[in-house]
Amino acid sequence: MKKRLWRIIIAALVFIVALLINNIEWLQIAMFVISYIIAGGDIVKRAVTNILRGKVFDENFLMSVATIGAFLIGEYPEGIAVMLFYQVGELFQSYAVDKSRRSIADAMDIRPDYANVKRGDEVIKIDPDEVQIGDIIVIKPGERVPLDGKVIEGNSMVDTSALTGESVPREVEVGHEILSGCININGVITAEVTKEYGESTVSKILDLVENASSKKSQSEQFITRFARYYTPIVVIIAVFLAIIPPLVIDGATFSDWIYRALAFLVVSCPCALVVSIPLSFFGGIGGASRKGILVKGSNYLEALAETEIIVFDKTGTLTKGVFNVQEVHPKGVSREELLELTAYAESYSNHPISSSLKQAYGKEIDNGRISDVEEISGHGVIATVDGKKVMAGNIKLMKKKNIAYFDGELIGTVVHVAVDNQYAGYIVIADEVKPDSAQAIMELKAANIKQTVMLTGDNKNVGSKVAKELGLDKVYAELLPADKVEKLEELFLQKSKKGKLAFVGDGINDAPVLARADIGIAMGGLGSDAAIEAADIVIMTDEPSKIATAIKISKKTLKIASQNTVFAIGIKIIVLILSAFGITTMWAAIFADVGVTIIAVLNAFRALNVKNL
Amino acid sequence: MKKRFKLEGLECANCAAKMERAINELDGVKEATVNFMTQKLVIEGEDEKMPTIIEEAEKVVKDIESHVIMKKA
Numbered sequence: 228m229k230k231r232l233w234r235i236i237i238a239a240l241v242f243i244v245a246l247l248i249n250n251i252e253w254l255q256i257a258m259f260v261i262s263y264i265i266a267g268g269d270i271v272k273r274a275v276t277n278i279l280r281g282k283v284f285d286e287n288f289l290m291s292v293a294t295i296g297a298f299l300i301g302e303y304p305e306g307i308a309v310m311l312f313y314q315v316g317e318l319f320q321s322y323a324v325d326k327s328r329r330s331i332a333d334a335m336d337i338r339p340d341y342a343n344v345k346r347g348d349e350v351i352k353i354d355p356d357e358v359q360i361g362d363i364i365v366i367k368p369g370e371r372v373p374l375d376g377k378v379i380e381g382n383s384m385v386d387t388s389a390l391t392g393e394s395v396p397r398e399v400e401v402g403h404e405i406l407s408g409c410i411n412i413n414g415v416i417t418a419e420v421t422k423e424y425g426e427s428t429v430s431k432i433l434d435l436v437e438n439a440s441s442k443k444s445q446s447e448q449f450i451t452r453f454a455r456y457y458t459p460i461v462v463i464i465a466v467f468l469a470i471i472p473p474l475v476i477d478g479a480t481f482s483d484w485i486y487r488a489l490a491f492l493v494v495s496c497p498c499a500l501v502v503s504i505p506l507s508f509f510g511g512i513g514g515a516s517r518k519g520i521l522v523k524g525s526n527y528l529e530a531l532a533e534t535e536i537i538v539f540d541k542t543g544t545l546t547k548g549v550f551n552v553q554e555v556h557p558k559g560v561s562r563e564e565l566l567e568l569t570a571y572a573e574s575y576s577n578h579p580i581s582s583s584l585k586q587a588y589g590k591e592i593d594n595g596r597i598s599d600v601e602e603i604s605g606h607g608v609i610a611t612v613d614g615k616k617v618m619a620g621n622i623k624l625m626k627k628k629n630i631a632y633f634d635g636e637l638i639g640t641v642v643h644v645a646v647d648n649q650y651a652g653y654i655v656i657a658d659e660v661k662p663d664s665a666q667a668i669m670e671l672k673a674a675n676i677k678q679t680v681m682l683t684g685d686n687k688n689v690g691s692k693v694a695k696e697l698g699l700d701k702v703y704a705e706l707l708p709a710d711k712v713e714k715l716e717e718l719f720l721q722k723s724k725k726g727k728l729a730f731v732g733d734g735i736n737d738a739p740v741l742a743r744a745d746i747g748i749a750m751g752g753l754g755s756d757a758a759i760e761a762a763d764i765v766i767m768t769d770e771p772s773k774i775a776t777a778i779k780i781s782k783k784t785l786k787i788a789s790q791n792t793v794f795a796i797g798i799k800i801i802v803l804i805l806s807a808f809g810i811t812t813m814w815a816a817i818f819a820d821v822g823v824t825i826i827a828v829l830n831a832f833r834a835l836n837v838k839n840l
Numbered sequence: 841m842k843k844r845f846k847l848e849g850l851e852c853a854n855c856a857a858k859m860e861r862a863i864n865e866l867d868g869v870k871e872a873t874v875n876f877m878t879q880k881l882v883i884e885g886e887d888e889k890m891p892t893i894i895e896e897a898e899k900v901v902k903d904i905e906s907h908v909i910m911k912k913a
Contacts, residue, residue, distance in 0.1 A: 273906075280903060286854070321851045328877065443873070451857040502853035502876075509877035 228322060235314050238266035242307050259303040267294060267310035284458050286496040293492035297813060300482050300489075305813040309493055316821035320502055323828040327506060330835065331513035337389045337408040337429055339373035345417070355407075355424040362420045366411045375427040376418035378403050383414030390432065391767045392519030408432065431759060432767075435521055444525035446788045447504045453796075454497035461803070465491035468807060483809065490806035493816040494799050499824035503791040503831045510834030511784030518837055519767040520777045527763040530746050531781035535726030536718055537676050537774070540711075540740075541683035541693060543733035544750050545667075545771060546658040550579050552587035553639060554655035565652050569644050572610040572617040575600050580640060583656050603627075607642070618645040625650075638688045657689065663772040665697045670775035672698075674782075677726075680718060682711050682740075708736045715743055731774060733758060748774060779840040787834050791827045798823045841890055844913040845881040847874070847901065855905045862900045868893050880913065 245258030267290070274287040282288075290313055297306030341352045345363040355373040358364065363379070366372055372385070382400035387393055387409045396412055399405055405418055408429035424430055469488035473479045508525035515522050522528045542548045557565040570588035573581040574597065585592065600610040606627065607620015618628060619642050625632040630645045632653070639657030643650070668679055680701040683690045690704030703714050715730065722728055730737070730744035738761040741747030749758030749765045759765055766773045802819050805811040850856055856876040863872040863881070868889030873882050881901075885893045901910050 276906075282903070324851065324853075324877070328879075451854075454854055454857065455861075496854075498852060498854050501857060505853060505876045 228318070228325070231314070231318050234265055235311060235318065238262050238307070238314075239311055241265065242304075242311065246304065256303065259298075259307060263294070263298070263307050263310060266307060266314060267291070270310070270313075271295075284462060286458075286498065289458070289462065289492050289495050293489045293813070296485065296489045296492075300485055302486065302813070308814055309817045312817040312821045313493075313496075316499070316824045319821075319825055320498065320828060323832070324502065324506065327509060327513075327832065327835070331509065331516075335433065335516065337371070338433060339371045339407060339429065342373035343367070343370075355427075358420055358424060360420055360423060364418055364420055366405075366416045366418065368411055368413050368415065370411055372405050372407050372409045372411060372418075373427075373429075374407050374420045374424055375422040376405055376420045378405055378416050378418050380417035381414050383416050384412040386410040386412055390428065390519065392517055393768055432521070435523070435759060435765065442524035442526040444504070444508055444529040444788075446529065446785070446792065447508065447525060450500055450504045450792060454501050457497050458495050461491055461495040464803075465489075465495070486813070487806050487809050490811065490813045490816045491803060493813055494802050494806075494820045496820070499820070499827050500792070500795045500799075502824075503795065503827035504788050506828060506831035507784055507788045507791065507834045510831055511780055511787075514835045514837035515777060515780045518773065518776055518780070520773055520780070521765040521767065522777070523763050523765075527746055528781050528784060530727045531729070531764070531778050532785045533725060533727045534676060534729050534746065534778060535722045536678040536680065536728045537671060538680045538682060538715060538718060538728065538730045538740075538744070539699070539771070540730075540732035540737050541681055541685060541690065542658060544731055545664045545681065545697060546660050546693065547769075548658060548733065550583040550640070550656050550658055552583055552654055553657045555587075556633070556652045556654070558633075558650055558652040560646065560651050565644060565654070568612050568615070568617045568646060568651070569619050569642060569654055571597055571612040572600075572608055572619045572644075573642075575610075576602065576608060580642065580656055584642075584654070616647050618648075619643070636688065638692050660693060660696060661769065661771060663770050667771035667775060668697050668699060670772060671778070674775055674778050676778075678718075678721070682706055682714055684708070708739075711737060711740045712743055715740055729774075731771065748777075776837075776840065780834075780837055783840065784834045787830055791830055794830075795823050795827050841887045842882060842884045843890065843894065845883070845897075846911045846913040847879045847881050848909040848911060849907050850874075850876065850879045850905065852905060858904050859901055862904070863897045866893055866896050866900070872897075881910065 241258055241262040245255050245262060248255050248258065270287045271291045274291040277285050277288060290310065294306040294310050297309065339355050342355045342358050343350050343365040344353055344358055345365060350365055358374055364373065364376060378399055378401050380401065382398070384396040385399055385405065386396050390406060390408050399416065405416070407427040465488040468491060469485045472484045473481045508528060511528050512522045512525070539545050555562050555566055566588050570584040571592060573584050574592045596613050598611045600608065602608050603620070603624065606624040607618065609616065609618045618624060621641065622632065622643065625643050625645065628645065630648065630650050632643045632650055637655055639655045642654045642656065644653065645651055671679060678701065679699045681690065681694050681699050682703050684706050685704060687704040690702045694702035706714065719728055727745040729746040729748055730740050731748040731750060732741055733750050741749060741761040746764060747762040749762035750769060750771065764777060798819055802811065802816050806816055853876045856874045860872060860874040863869060863883065868886040870884045872884070883893060883897060898910050901908050
């Protein structure tokens with residue numbers, strides 16, 4: 228690229244010298260020719276080889292014709308200026324494209340170079356590819372976590388921004404999972420590897436970014452189609468312009484009309500147009516990835532701006548998907564006692580309810596205190612704890628055992644408890660709404676989303692409570708996974724023809740729905756592989772509010788793309804009209820054309836900036 | 841079968857569009873896409889014709905932008 232810049236500078240210097248020596252004509256012309264050869268020799272050469280291969284309408288050929296034509300009618304300075312400016316435009320374009328490619332490659336530079344593996348008493352550096360599950364790795368401050376693992380020693384703060392766009396560091400300690408691609412900030416951590424490199428988060432993300440489907444946006448398809456016809460049409464008009472008026476109009480000269488035709492050829496190259504659209508989308512996708520939003524193709528980024536209906540899965544998407552004890556209502560026993568007995572009775576089960584009870588109880592379970600555990604499927608559990616017969620389960624269990632229980636309306640999963648056949652109260656366990664869910668729905672409505680819908684397999688009470696709390700427009704509860712696709716089909720009928728329907732899920736049980744929606748968005752992509760596979764957009768963090776961010780990025784990118792299209796085509800048409808009437812010069816034409824390229828490229832760069840949306 | 845290539849030195853967006861169009865017209869190609877920004881070429885084509893498709897595609901690329909190198913990705 229430096230070489231090209233020097234060539235332009237030298238050609239320009241020779242050109243200026245030539246303009247100054249206006250008293251010796253042969254020398255001046257010789258200098259002009261030298262300047263031209265330096266500036267555009269490669270273009271003419273490429274034009275000739277292309278003609279030999281039978282390709283006529285390429286930009287090298289057109290530029291050669293325009294500039295050599297200018298020479299032939301004695302307009303030497305014009306010919307050189309056109310070639311010089313054209314080269315400046317090309318150079319700027321490749322510089323911009325290169326810079327944009329590089330800045331995104333940098334943002335995605337999360338590949339770890341090595342892993343420190345403990346072998347006996349030694350710690351050795353090896354390629355992350357060679358590390359096996361179960362190996363012990365040491366991560367020092369400042370190093371990148373090479374593979375997914377579980378911390379077994381030490382604690383530290385880790386920077387997850389490369390994966391999630393989240394700038395606040397996360398604290399990790401013994402027992403926590405650490406993800407490859409994060410950077411360890413302060414403490415030394417020792418971890419046991421849980422996934423091979425190829426299966427680790429960092430490989431998955433790189434694979435997704437590098438092999439994202441090459442599906443093109445409609446604006447890009449439009450512009451390449453336009454470019455295909457634009458050049459030949461301009462050239463044909465130029466030929467007519469050069470030949471017909473001098474023959475038909477009285478007093479019209481060939482040199483005047485050929486000059487006008489040459490000015491036409493100067494703006495016949497569609498490059499500025501064609502480059503600015505993919506550049507904008509690339510910037511938009513890059514900007515989104517900095518926010519922890521991975522978009523698999525320009526077409527999805529484009530579709531996002533046209534979203535009318537957003538359908539959410541509840542558990543894990545709008546709610547945390549973690550069950551917590553919300554209420555404890557004892558009867559005849561103390562609160563602690565109820566919690567303790569229930570936690571013990573349920574301790575053998577691996578159901579999420581059991582773990583949330585254990586967590587609320589907060590003490591170690593002493594297995595010696597439990598005996599005679601009997602699980603009744605679909606009902607609950609009966610166990611002897613400290614010699615007392617504890618029954619814990621749903622209403623069905625209470626009815627079966629003829630125990631009078633509290634029969635009010637409760638929201639969530641309710642565990643009724645009886646001790647020695649006496650009702651002892653109930654415990655309500657429920658999922659919690661994510662802290663930014665309500666804000667997410669509000670922002671989506673502000674972004675003109677017509678309908679927000681929630682689908683859930685949970686019961687109606689829970690479903691409508693969450694929907695009301697978050698301000699969702701509709702909720703469909705008690706759905707089996709297969710019902711979700713059916714509901715989606717119904718919702719498809721409610722949108723306009725151009726509008727798009729997006730589905731947001733966590734990838735567990737909803738891969739078919741993700742695939743069926745116009746835009747499938749997977750949340751918390753750090754966990755589920757199925758989600759990364761099936762979705763079109765992956766949100767790396769657990770925040771539903773990122774969907775609104777993604778829509779804003781999409782709208783901004785589209786706006787930039789259409790500004791560039793209208794601006795570039797508009798200027799070209801104006802220049803064409805002015806040239807046809809002989810109002811403009813070749814200088815002005817090339818100046819306008821290169822100017823458009825530069826402005827369009829700079830405008831496209833704005834898409835990369837996602838700081839203030 | 842799907843094959844991916846990297847087009848090193850791809851600088852002109854219009855040329856990328858031309859390559860895509862030309863490769864799509866090759867015999868046996870189901871779908872070919874050239875992503876200008878990521879410099880990636882993806883060809884989906886009939887298995888048995890793949891070797892000739894790749895050869896022809898290389899020629900197309902060279903014809904349109906002679907300095908571009910088509911590499912296996």
